[in-house]
Amino acid sequence: MTRTDWTRGEISDLFELPFGELMLRAAKVHRAHHAPGEVQLCTLLSIKTGGCPEDCGYCSQSATANSGLKAEKLMDVDAVLAAAAEAKAAGSQRFCMGAAWREPKDRDMGAVCAMVAGVKAMGLETCMTLGILTGDQARELKAAGLDYYNHNIDTSPEHYGDIITTRTFQERLDTLAEVRGAGMAVCCGGIVGMGETRSDRIGFLHALATLPRHPESVPINALVPIRGTVLGNLLADTPLARIDDIEFVRTVAVARIAMPRSMVRLSAGRESMSEAAQALCFLAGANSIFTGDKLLTTANAGEGQDAALLAKLGMVPMQAEEPMRKSSPDRGGGSGTLTEGALSAAWAPSTTPLRVAVPLPVPGRNE
Numbered sequence: 001m002t003r004t005d006w007t008r009g010e011i012s013d014l015f016e017l018p019f020g021e022l023m024l025r026a027a028k029v030h031r032a033h034h035a036p037g038e039v040q041l042c043t044l045l046s047i048k049t050g051g052c053p054e055d056c057g058y059c060s061q062s063a064t065a066n067s068g069l070k071a072e073k074l075m076d077v078d079a080v081l082a083a084a085a086e087a088k089a090a091g092s093q094r095f096c097m098g099a100a101w102r103e104p105k106d107r108d109m110g111a112v113c114a115m116v117a118g119v120k121a122m123g124l125e126t127c128m129t130l131g132i133l134t135g136d137q138a139r140e141l142k143a144a145g146l147d148y149y150n151h152n153i154d155t156s157p158e159h160y161g162d163i164i165t166t167r168t169f170q171e172r173l174d175t176l177a178e179v180r181g182a183g184m185a186v187c188c189g190g191i192v193g194m195g196e197t198r199s200d201r202i203g204f205l206h207a208l209a210t211l212p213r214h215p216e217s218v219p220i221n222a223l224v225p226i227r228g229t230v231l232g233n234l235l236a237d238t239p240l241a242r243i244d245d246i247e248f249v250r251t252v253a254v255a256r257i258a259m260p261r262s263m264v265r266l267s268a269g270r271e272s273m274s275e276a277a278q279a280l281c282f283l284a285g286a287n288s289i290f291t292g293d294k295l296l297t298t299a300n301a302g303e304g305q306d307a308a309l310l311a312k313l314g315m316v317p318m319q320a321e322e323p324m325r326k327s328s329p330d331r332g333g334g335s336g337t338l339t340e341g342a343l344s345a346a347w348a349p350s351t352t353p354l355r356v357a358v359p360l361p362v363p364g365r366n367e
């Protein structure tokens with residue numbers, strides 16, 4: 001049963017379960033709602049990098065960060081479509097486009113909508129993350145063919161003010177409401193390992209699991225501490241630089257149980273996890289990953305590595321439709337399936353790895 005009335009105590013009790021018991025429960029919930037051997041492949045492209053006026057403490061794209069990342073202009077529509085075609089050929093079913101903005105300007109909406117329409121016309125699912133949206137902008141994006149909008153709550157309401165000061169938790173919820181109101185699916189998650197307590201991780205998942213409707217996609221990032229960012233300067237080279245693997249897997253398992261029909265996506269930080277830790281995450285109910293070498297500006301496990309790991313685990317690219325999208329009255333029409341050609345391409349050793357248009361080898365924003 002999908003519930004949106006979870007109490008913090010119930011989420012806390014799940015976190016406190018013996019690890020084996022928690023894994024067993026999460027795996028059962030996963031099997032009841034998803035094909036357990038399947039994993040969704042997504043590709044993420046930074047369409048506008050750096051120079052963001054927000055001050056998210058984890059992000060190298062913030063203008064306040066001293067990370068050496070150069071601000072760039074919005075990419076040309078044709079360049080974005082070329083990257084999307086490459087992603088499709090490599091087996092991705094969803095193409096996510098991210099811009100380092102506080103909010104999109106009206107003058108950018110034409111180009112952004114053209115990107116959405118072009119990617120959609122290729123038969124890919126479309127996702128964007130552009131910052132705060134007005135209702136009109138949300139409707140414009142929906143009309144252009146946008147299936148998903150990503151807007152993370154990042155952390156618990158209590159911890160939020162320690163991480164970001166330039167926009168409020170409530171503003172995030174307001175944008176999510178506009179996205180829902182326009183009839184788009186929601187991608188919303190956050191980052192763990194930002195110096196938060198377990199109580200914050202409980203509050204983070206509680207906030208997601210008590211939204212009026214669970215997000216269709218829940219990205220769970222592990223912080224990649226980047227020198228020059230507030231959190232990178234605080235945490236890099238300390239014992240807190242990396243969240244404990246077992247605590248990360250617990251977080252994934254609790255997300256799976258609390259939001260049974262959502263896709264739980266391993267995002268930033270995956271490249272530094274061992275294969276065993278990733279395998280535990282899949283067992284705990286994670287069923288979506290980003291493929292390619294980069295996540296916006298952070299390093300990511302490459303396709304070849306992913307193919308080898310998933311083959312080792314006997315997992316295949318997702319073929320079933322997402323449970324929440326299948327039943328959604330306002331679904332955008334993406335097929336959610338891979339063609340046979342794309343399937344074999346997805347697992348063939350990659351000679352042309354996907355790249356996002358971010359040349360700097362520095363890690364950056366967590367998706």
Ligand code: SF4
Pocket residue numbers: 052053054055056059060061062063099100101102131365
């Ligand atoms: S996370 Fe997004 S909103 Fe925050 S500084 Fe980075 S690009 Fe800007």
